[in-house]
Amino acid sequence: MSEEIETEQQILEAAKQIFQERGFAGARMQEIADEADINKSMLHYYFRSKDKLFQKVFQDSIRQFFPEILKVLHADLALTPKIEKLVETYYEMFRKHPHLPRFVIHEMNQHPDRFKEFVKNMGFEIPETFVKQIRQEIESDSMLNIDPREFIINTIGLCVFPLIARPMIETVFKMNNEQYQQFLEQRKKELPKFILNAVKK
Amino acid sequence: MSEEIETEQQILEAAKQIFQERGFAGARMQEIADEADINKSMLHYYFRSKDKLFQKVFQDSIRQFFPEILKVLHADLALTPKIEKLVETYYEMFRKHPHLPRFVIHEMNQHPDRFKEFVKNMGFEIPETFVKQIRQEIESDSMLNIDPREFIINTIGLCVFPLIARPMIETVFKMNNEQYQQFLEQRKKELPKFILNAVKK
């Protein structure tokens, strides 16, 4: 009985690993069972079906990064340290879960309606405080007149893209694994400057 | 006999459609056959296996956008019109092939080594002329000192991200299909300014 939670957790960890790496269609229940070091029938005992297990993993995955990002956007910080914090948060998350961004992007596009319903129900929204902060910067003439939505999308996009495009980057710039990691380190420093300069008057 | 090329093309079109939408693992040979309006055995007659058909589609997909982007980078244009052209090229491509960027990102991450080998063999490389152009802008003090690689990645990332993150954007910013399209139109105008301002001294 004390095993119950532990086993369930073990399955979820394994499923997260495999689903995030291969996507729903590419994942095999057997592979998840192997990763969790249990029998395949346990997966069904705990989660009924591949689809139900996937739903849990997908929703957990979103809960894993979305609130953290929103928290940073909402934080009581000036724009410059806030962007720095945001970039740092993204790169830290990638270090822990390298497949997470691509996984979410792929799967939300496979079932956009299901995804939208979920995000709505969870109440994930861009904090109004951040939008106000942007508007204030613009009004006080310290920032170019940019649509706050554009600004958010640009920032997130600049964080995410080099992570999901890794094989492309490694190839065209002839980097090995170490050089790529080094490139990311350099980028972590340069990116906030790039973003802030882009909206500087 | 005159049908040969037509049928093969028909299959490739259908396969491109389905593979780009669902990915390799999510695609069904039957679905491709239905889309091409032919019998399933024809797929094997023309392409032997799902894997071989996929390889062809994947490589064609890359050939479809990579050279075009590189051509723009290599074009004899000043930086500002070149970035404008690049953004335009990306959005035009997305209009024609809405699943292409996400497809390539997903699949190149599933088989990075195979992908790298392919890109190497095709000889896709960032044109040296573009790197020189950036260096010259920096030396002549009209641009901040940015690693040309960063600059390229940022530009491509800013183009691609809003396309692959569509369901997310529609949800958090409460857009319907029309509003999203409108947002992209606005963005096509604003993005080059954002990029160029980001590297302006």
Next chain:
DNA sequence: ATACAATTCAACTATTTAGTTGAACTTATT
């Protein structure tokens, strides 16, 4: 200790999907 419920697993079935085959048909060549 006994009974009961929860847990585990090997072996199984059901379903989905890729791939094959052979006969019928079409087209080009002589």
Next chain:
DNA sequence: AATAAGTTCAACTAAATAGTTGAATTGTAT
């Protein structure tokens, strides 16, 4: 017209994969 090569399809087999079952085991409460 006869022949051969290429093309098409319905029906099939083979393989992969999700899901089930029932017996054995473990843990817990009385």
